[in-house]
Amino acid sequence: MTAFLLRRLIQAAAVVLVMSLLVFLGVFAVGDPVEILISPEADQFERERAIKALGLDLPLWRQYLVFLGNALQGDLGRSFVFNEPALKLILERMPATLELAIGATLAALIIGLPLGLYAGLRPNSAMSKGIMATSILGFSLPTFWVGLMLIMVFAVQLGWLPSTGRGETVTILGMRWSFLTRDGIAHLIMPALNLALFKISLVIRLTRAGVRETMLMDYVKFARAKGLSPARVTFVHVFKNILIPVVTVVGLEFGGTIAFSVVTESVFAWPGMGKLIIDSINVLDRPVMVAYLMMIVLLFITINLLVDITYSLLDPRVRLESKS
Amino acid sequence: MSAPTLEVRNLKTHFFTRAGVVKAVDDVSFTVESGKVLGLVGESGSGKTVTGFSILGLVDAPGRIAGGQILFKGRDLATLPEAEMRGLRGNRIAMIFQDPMMTLNPVLRIDTQMIETVQAHAKVSREEARQRSRDALGQVGIPSPDERLKAYPHQFSGGMRQRVAIAIALLHKPDVIVADEPTTALDVTIQGQILAEAQKLCAQFGTALVWITHDLSVVAGLADDIAVMYAGKVVESGPVTQVLDAPLHPYTLGLIGSVPSRNKRGEPLRQIPGMTPSLLNLPAGCAFRSRCPRAEPGCAEPPPMAEYRPGQHARCIHPHQEAVAA
Numbered sequence: 198m199t200a201f202l203l204r205r206l207i208q209a210a211a212v213v214l215v216m217s218l219l220v221f222l223g224v225f226a227v228g229d230p231v232e233i234l235i236s237p238e239a240d241q242f243e244r245e246r247a248i249k250a251l252g253l254d255l256p257l258w259r260q261y262l263v264f265l266g267n268a269l270q271g272d273l274g275r276s277f278v279f280n281e282p283a284l285k286l287i288l289e290r291m292p293a294t295l296e297l298a299i300g301a302t303l304a305a306l307i308i309g310l311p312l313g314l315y316a317g318l319r320p321n322s323a324m325s326k327g328i329m330a331t332s333i334l335g336f337s338l339p340t341f342w343v344g345l346m347l348i349m350v351f352a353v354q355l356g357w358l359p360s361t362g363r364g365e366t367v368t369i370l371g372m373r374w375s376f377l378t379r380d381g382i383a384h385l386i387m388p389a390l391n392l393a394l395f396k397i398s399l400v401i402r403l404t405r406a407g408v409r410e411t412m413l414m415d416y417v418k419f420a421r422a423k424g425l426s427p428a429r430v431t432f433v434h435v436f437k438n439i440l441i442p443v444v445t446v447v448g449l450e451f452g453g454t455i456a457f458s459v460v461t462e463s464v465f466a467w468p469g470m471g472k473l474i475i476d477s478i479n480v481l482d483r484p485v486m487v488a489y490l491m492m493i494v495l496l497f498i499t500i501n502l503l504v505d506i507t508y509s510l511l512d513p514r515v516r517l518e519s520k521s
Numbered sequence: 522m523s524a525p526t527l528e529v530r531n532l533k534t535h536f537f538t539r540a541g542v543v544k545a546v547d548d549v550s551f552t553v554e555s556g557k558v559l560g561l562v563g564e565s566g567s568g569k570t571v572t573g574f575s576i577l578g579l580v581d582a583p584g585r586i587a588g589g590q591i592l593f594k595g596r597d598l599a600t601l602p603e604a605e606m607r608g609l610r611g612n613r614i615a616m617i618f619q620d621p622m623m624t625l626n627p628v629l630r631i632d633t634q635m636i637e638t639v640q641a642h643a644k645v646s647r648e649e650a651r652q653r654s655r656d657a658l659g660q661v662g663i664p665s666p667d668e669r670l671k672a673y674p675h676q677f678s679g680g681m682r683q684r685v686a687i688a689i690a691l692l693h694k695p696d697v698i699v700a701d702e703p704t705t706a707l708d709v710t711i712q713g714q715i716l717a718e719a720q721k722l723c724a725q726f727g728t729a730l731v732w733i734t735h736d737l738s739v740v741a742g743l744a745d746d747i748a749v750m751y752a753g754k755v756v757e758s759g760p761v762t763q764v765l766d767a768p769l770h771p772y773t774l775g776l777i778g779s780v781p782s783r784n785k786r787g788e789p790l791r792q793i794p795g796m797t798p799s800l801l802n803l804p805a806g807c808a809f810r811s812r813c814p815r816a817e818p819g820c821a822e823p824p825p826m827a828e829y830r831p832g833q834h835a836r837c838i839h840p841h842q843e844a845v846a847a
Contacts, residue, residue: 414623415619415620415623415624416623416624416627418579418618419616419618419624420626420634421579421610422577422579422610422611422615422618423610423611423615423638424607424608424609424610424611424642425611425637425638425641429641433629433633434626434629437626437628437629438626438627438628441628511628513630513675514673514675
């Protein structure tokens with residue numbers, strides 16, 4: 198296991214390095230921040246001074262090396278706009294996004310697994326057909342539209358749930374969290390469900406397909422031949438097998454959920470990282486863009502590692518391979 | 522005399538598919554006494570496995586038992602409620618499957634899969650259930666059973682997995698074991714070991730064993746009685762030596778002739794021409810008649826099961842009653 202982890206860490210470092218280069222080049226290609234940041238009335242001398250202060254006078258490769266050197270010391274640059282460390286800006290907003298993404302993932306599992314299980318066990322019932330038809334809507338309705346509809350119905354007409362912001366927060370370990378207050382949870386419900394919609398459908402379909410496939414296996418019939426109760430056959434013999442694909446996909450999706458919660462955050466004015474990156478792109482705030490993308494890369498790598506570890510907990514065959 | 526351990530009477534298991542009714546098992550009868558072995562022989566698709574699943578009440582939709590009785594010590598299993606049937610399954614009636622690579626759940630440890638079987642039918646502590654599981658593994662010849670209990674199925678070879686499956690079947694010392702081609706997927710040497718093991722254990726516990734196979738040589742060494750199935754029907758049944766030495770039905774004769782070791786070197790291997798008919802549209806009358814060298818117009822009528830020699834029945838109107846030269 199140690200060797201496995203070590204190998205994964207080395208791979209991760211290589212991925213981060215390559216990504217940093219790509220991100221740096223990509224951001225450089227997007228546009229010149231000088232035109233946006235420096236007032237057009239500034240004279241030549243002031244211009245030069247500002248460009249120098251921002252480090253934009255150096256050739257690209259020198260800029261990259263400076264960035265790399267600083268990054269190794271944990272400094273991802275200062276925001277041009279806020280004049281604060283980019284990392285600090287992102288970390289401040291990270292709890293909000295994490296909260297949203299975790300809420301959405303939990304909702305997807307809590308709602309998706311039972312529905313998928315039901316649809317897989319009774320594929321011909323009217324209820325199952327209804328579940329499957331609805332899941333198609335979950336796949337195909339655009340997130341922003343569903344978000345607006347949710348606000349229309351539950352915030353505007355029924356007035357049950359608040360429509361914007363994070364509500365009351367509690368500070369733990371220097372980070373602000375909403376999910377610990379009633380008001381915060383009320384604020385979290387709609388954005389989380391909105392973000393979860395696609396994932397719920399995905400989990401339903403994966404679970405159903407898994408159940409239908411697994412039910413035909415000899416080991417399920419053998420489990421029944423042993424005289425086990427249907428509940429034990431379903432929840433132990435079938436469930437543990439279908440969890441393998443579900444964990445893989447949901448885990449990988451989690452990274453995507455964090456990275457692309459931009460839409461939901463915009464609709465519900467949720468002050469997370471997604472909203473920050475949109476604002477930064479608008480003003481070509483290069484350090485924030487680079488820092489954000491690097492964070493996302495790290496996040497994906499971490500999630501993949503966690504998925505692999507969970508996977509080996511679920512599937513003994515994987516465990517053996519990683520040992521040898 | 523008391524009721525036999527297992528008596529199947531005129532069992533009909535049909536599958537009601539969109540394309541029509543598939544009569545996978547159509548009027549099958551046999552009896553197995555305690556401590557005896559019945560060899561259920563036939564080609565793929567002859568209904569052997571479905572017969573086995575019918576005995577355990579494990580026929581899945583669209584199939585169901587459409588008629589007949591399965592008498593277990595006089596109780597009819599075909600009409601037993603599912604809850605009671607579950608109490609018997611794995612407890613009094615156990616099954617061993619064909620492919621040992623597929624019968625054990627790959628993500629559960631052996632001990633989990635054995636202990637749950639013990640606890641499904643006996644109110645015992647986990648510790649006691651573990652003891653019994655360990656003893657059962659020892660019984661089927663698995664070395665260091667304590668250690669092996671903690672292993673996962675993929676850490677066993679095919680033969681070892683089949684032993685584990687047999688150990689699971691034996692946990693409650695069942696009265697009936699249905700073994701569905703349990704040695705087909707194994708090496709010949711392992712096959713021999715498993716057969717010897719099964720024979721020994723059945724004699725020891727007085728288990729009635731239904732051994733489903735397509736391999737006549739297995740049946741010859743193991744079974745007391747034999748029932749030959751063709752297209753869902755038993756075409757010949759009787760004591761094993763009698764049937765193998767002097768088969769009545771042309772199909773049985775063809776099967777025996779198809780065993781390669783019975784042919785002389787240099788001669789082309791003998792075979793039964795044609796293939797098993799689709800169960801969806803069986804010809805009226807004898808299902809074998811299109812492949813039968815002795816077919817005659819009378820075969821278009823369904824032949825009755827008749828006793829031609831003491832204990833030996835055949836479903837044929839022109840059986841081989843002359844002695845067969847070996």
